Amino acid sequence: DISAFASFTAEAAAAAPAAPAAPAAPAAAAPSPPPPPTPAPAAPAPAAAPAATVSSSGAPGGRGFASPRAKAIARDGGVDIALVSGTGPGGRVIAADVEAFIAAGGAGVSLPAGGASFANLPPFEEVNVKMVQKITAARLLESKTTVPHYYLSVEVSTDNLMKMRAMLNDSMANPKAKEPPPKVSVNDMVIKAASLALRDVPQMNASWHGDHIKQYSGVHMSIAVQTEHGLFVPVVRNSDKLGLKGISAAVKELAGKARDGKLQPSEYDGGTFTISNLGMYDIRQFSAIINPPQAGILAVGSSSKKVVPTKDGGFAESSTMIATLSADHRVVDGAVGALWLKAFKGYMEDPSTMLL
Incomplete structure (x- = not known):
C-alpha cells in the first residue's frame, strides 16, 4: 500500500523497524x-x-x-x-x-433553451418563422454583433419641403384625367436628398471588405418596406439621377411587388445605402441597424410642430423631423458622417436645390 510509506524518512528507518509503522497509515486516512x-x-x-x-x-x-x-x-x-x-x-x-x-430528480428546475422558465406564462402558440425572417434575423444579428455602429442625429426643418411638395403635386394634378396622377411623398423627397448627399460625400456610399473599402460611383438606394411576408429592402437604382416623379413611381412599383411577394432577387440586391422611415407610425426618433455590407442607414421620424425663434427676435411655428444616421465606423469616421448629415439637411431645408 503506497499510503503506508507516506511518512517514511531515512531517520525513521534507522531509528525503528518499518513494519510497526504500517498500521498508523489507515488512521491518517480516517x-x-x-x-x-x-x-x-x-x-x-x-x-x-x-x-x-x-x-x-x-x-x-x-x-x-x-x-x-x-x-x-x-x-x-x-x-x-x-x-x-x-x-x-x-x-x-x-x-x-x-x-x-x-x-435526485431536480423537479421544477428545467429551463427552456432561452434560459427563462415558462412555468408561469399564460398559454401561447408557436409561430413558424418564414425563410425571409430567418435571413433577415441572421443578417441583422451579424450586423449588430460585428459592425461597429455609431449614431448621429439632426433636426431638420420641413417647412420649405412641405410647401414645395404641395406645389409639385398641384402642378401634376389633372382634373380631366381618368385616374388620379401620382403624388410626390415626403419619403420620395427624403430619398432624393439622401441620394444627392451620397453623391456629395462619396465616402458614405461605400462598404467594408476586410483589407479594402469599396466606394461606389453609383447610388442605389435601398428602401425598407414592411409587409405581411416580412421586411424587404427593394432598391431604387441610380436614385441620385432620377427626378422626384421617377423616384415616386419606382418606390410605388417596388413596394407593391414587395407586399404581393413578387420581388425578384435583382430588385432587392445591390443597394449601397438604406432608408428606413417610420414617420407614418408617428415615431419621432429611432435608430436603425445597418444593412450589411452597406456603411450606413438613415432612420427618419415623423414631422411635428414646434415654436422656434425668428431672425427678427420673435417666434413662429415650424415643422421639424429628426433623422438619425447609423454608420459603420470602419468605413466612415464621425466627422464624415456629420458632413453627410449636413449635406442631407441642406437639401431637405432648401429643396429647390434638389431640382438643379
Missing part, C-alpha cells in the same frame, strides 16, 4: 481530518435548502460560483445551476453536485 476523501455522497442532502449554500458562494454567475464543467452539465441537462448546492471549496458547485442533483 474521515475525521479535513478534507474528507469521499464527500460526494453527501451532495444530495443539502438540496433541500439550496438558498443558504448559494448565498455563501456569491451571486449566480460570479467568480467561483460554479466550475466550467458544472455549468456545461447544467446547461446540457436544462438545470438552473443557481438551485444546485455546492460542495466544492467555498461552496463552489462542481460537476458531481450537478450530476447528483439531476439524479
Whole structure:
C-alpha cells in the first residue's frame, strides 16, 4: 500500500523497524481530518435548502460560483445551476453536485433553451418563422454583433419641403384625367436628398471588405418596406439621377411587388445605402441597424410642430423631423458622417436645390 510509506524518512528507518509503522497509515486516512476523501455522497442532502449554500458562494454567475464543467452539465441537462448546492471549496458547485442533483430528480428546475422558465406564462402558440425572417434575423444579428455602429442625429426643418411638395403635386394634378396622377411623398423627397448627399460625400456610399473599402460611383438606394411576408429592402437604382416623379413611381412599383411577394432577387440586391422611415407610425426618433455590407442607414421620424425663434427676435411655428444616421465606423469616421448629415439637411431645408 503506497499510503503506508507516506511518512517514511531515512531517520525513521534507522531509528525503528518499518513494519510497526504500517498500521498508523489507515488512521491518517480516517474521515475525521479535513478534507474528507469521499464527500460526494453527501451532495444530495443539502438540496433541500439550496438558498443558504448559494448565498455563501456569491451571486449566480460570479467568480467561483460554479466550475466550467458544472455549468456545461447544467446547461446540457436544462438545470438552473443557481438551485444546485455546492460542495466544492467555498461552496463552489462542481460537476458531481450537478450530476447528483439531476439524479435526485431536480423537479421544477428545467429551463427552456432561452434560459427563462415558462412555468408561469399564460398559454401561447408557436409561430413558424418564414425563410425571409430567418435571413433577415441572421443578417441583422451579424450586423449588430460585428459592425461597429455609431449614431448621429439632426433636426431638420420641413417647412420649405412641405410647401414645395404641395406645389409639385398641384402642378401634376389633372382634373380631366381618368385616374388620379401620382403624388410626390415626403419619403420620395427624403430619398432624393439622401441620394444627392451620397453623391456629395462619396465616402458614405461605400462598404467594408476586410483589407479594402469599396466606394461606389453609383447610388442605389435601398428602401425598407414592411409587409405581411416580412421586411424587404427593394432598391431604387441610380436614385441620385432620377427626378422626384421617377423616384415616386419606382418606390410605388417596388413596394407593391414587395407586399404581393413578387420581388425578384435583382430588385432587392445591390443597394449601397438604406432608408428606413417610420414617420407614418408617428415615431419621432429611432435608430436603425445597418444593412450589411452597406456603411450606413438613415432612420427618419415623423414631422411635428414646434415654436422656434425668428431672425427678427420673435417666434413662429415650424415643422421639424429628426433623422438619425447609423454608420459603420470602419468605413466612415464621425466627422464624415456629420458632413453627410449636413449635406442631407441642406437639401431637405432648401429643396429647390434638389431640382438643379
